[in-house]
Amino acid sequence: MIRDQETLNILLDSIRRFVREQLVPHEQQVADTDEIPPALVARMRELGLFGLSIPEQYGGLGLTMEEEVLAAFEIARTSPAFRSLFGTNNGIGSQGILIDGTEDQKNTWLPRMASGEVVGSFALTEPGYGSDAGSLATSAVRDGDHYIINGTKRYITNAPEAGVFTVMARTDGTRKGPSGVSAFIVERNTPGISLGKNDKKMGQQGAHTCDVIFENCRVPATSIIGRKEGQGFKTAMKVLDKGRLHISAICVGVAERMLDDALRYAMQRQQFGQPIAEFQLIQAMLADSKAEIYAARSMVLDAARRRDNREDISTEASCCKLFASEMCGRVADRAVQIHGGAGYMSEYAAERFYRDVRLFRIYEGTSQIQQLVIARNMIKAAEA
Structure with a gap:
């Protein structure tokens, strides 16, 4: 669904010029250095790329799905590493909060993600579990008004840059499969979180992944998305x-x-x-x-x-x-x-x-x- 073709055309033209004039000329530099220049990141923020799919009421552009894929067609005409930096803010990093989060959770995090002030990261995959996400082993044990999270997440996109993680953890050890899994919003500076070294990958240099390790990481019970246990999966x-x-x-x-x-x-x-x-x-x-x-x-x-x-x-x-x-x-x-x-x-x-x-x-x-x-x-x- 395209709401306003003229406005959309202006956005697509801006993205097209940005890709052609600024991103493409820096492709090799990013591949060689494994880093995206800060000036390009700042320009991504100015264009609203971190908030393409986040509603306008939270500071994003609020694109429909059709508008978003049209924008993605243009964004992708350069190294995928550039898109990866803001991709989680528009996808799994923000959409779980948007769909199932409380109003307080939305108001706290979505505006900061939309502006690019905070990079979101989605921590699901583990050393022993990937496609079988319902069998994940990371645990979150209730302790009064908090949960204590322990476990390791692997290949987590944007983890080195992340300011907040959406962490999938098992809150009910007696229930096998996905029904015992909850989703937590966890700030990067929470004690008990550490990062592994950046993964050395086949491609997409400039897009970073690494392990995220939780060791007795204590988070408030209010950090569960929607404040409901067992809804994470x-x-x-x-x-x-x-x-x-x-x-x-x-x-x-x-x-x-x-x-x-x-x-x-x-x-x-x-x-x-x-x-x-x-x-x-x-x-x-x-x-x-x-x-x-x-x-x-x-x-x-x-x-x-x-x-x-x-x-x-x-x-x-x-x-x-x-x-x-x-x-x-x-x-x-x-x-x-x-x-x-x-x-x-x-x-x-x-x-x-x-x-x-x-x-x-x-x-x-x-x-x-x-x-x-x-x-x-x-x-x-x-x-x-």
Whole structure:
């Protein structure tokens, strides 16, 4: 749903110029240093990128799902590391509080996330549990008006920069599975929290992850999202559809960038007296990429509009995430192939993007998890 096309066009044009004129020229610097320059972070705040999906009453832009994916298409036409910094503030870092939090929790944290003053981080994955999030081992034991949290979270995006964590912990050790899990809002400076060293990753340098360790971390009972025990896993599931659509849109935008680069290279690179773009097998890779990107873009827009219409899009969101992330990987592979030997060299963006986009098939639910969600939803619908 697009509320005001003219206003949206102004926002998209501002993002487009920011990406083209400021982010793209700094891609290699960020890859080499593993740091995003503070001046670029400040500009992200000015543009409102930390609050794209946070309602206007809390200081954000309050974009609808369709508007958000259109913005994501533009944001993604550069290194994914840039988006990662503000992505959690618009996704799982804020949406759980927005959907199930109390008014006090919303008023305390959402304005600070929307402005970029605070970076939010979502602490769910553990050393022994990833896709089976309902079996997590981190515990939160009641002690008067507080809970004491113990456990380790792994691969936590933006943990090194985070000012607040949404922590999933088991509050009822007698109940197995997701029903005993609660979601806590925990400030970074709370005693008992420590961070592991930054992970050294295959790609997406500039986007940081690390372990978050809780050792007798004492938090107020009022820090449970919604102040209700046992609702944490349900809260996480509520925000997943939105997160999967957002990542799907990012996959589309990155794929479009990679295809543009590949096409430009193919039109300039000469072999046998002519541009390699004139060769039919090169054209086949270009055409296949274009068709798959178009299909993914159409899927994402359709699912976003359905979500804005308050339809249940669990199946559609997983379809988008599965297809778009796998598509993005295929486009990356073709982009390297079109570049030939140059595509294996770090001086060309194709090599970096090839590594960067591999993660899309893993986080926000692996491709295999999406297949399970889709099939189980199909079976459930058939049995109804």
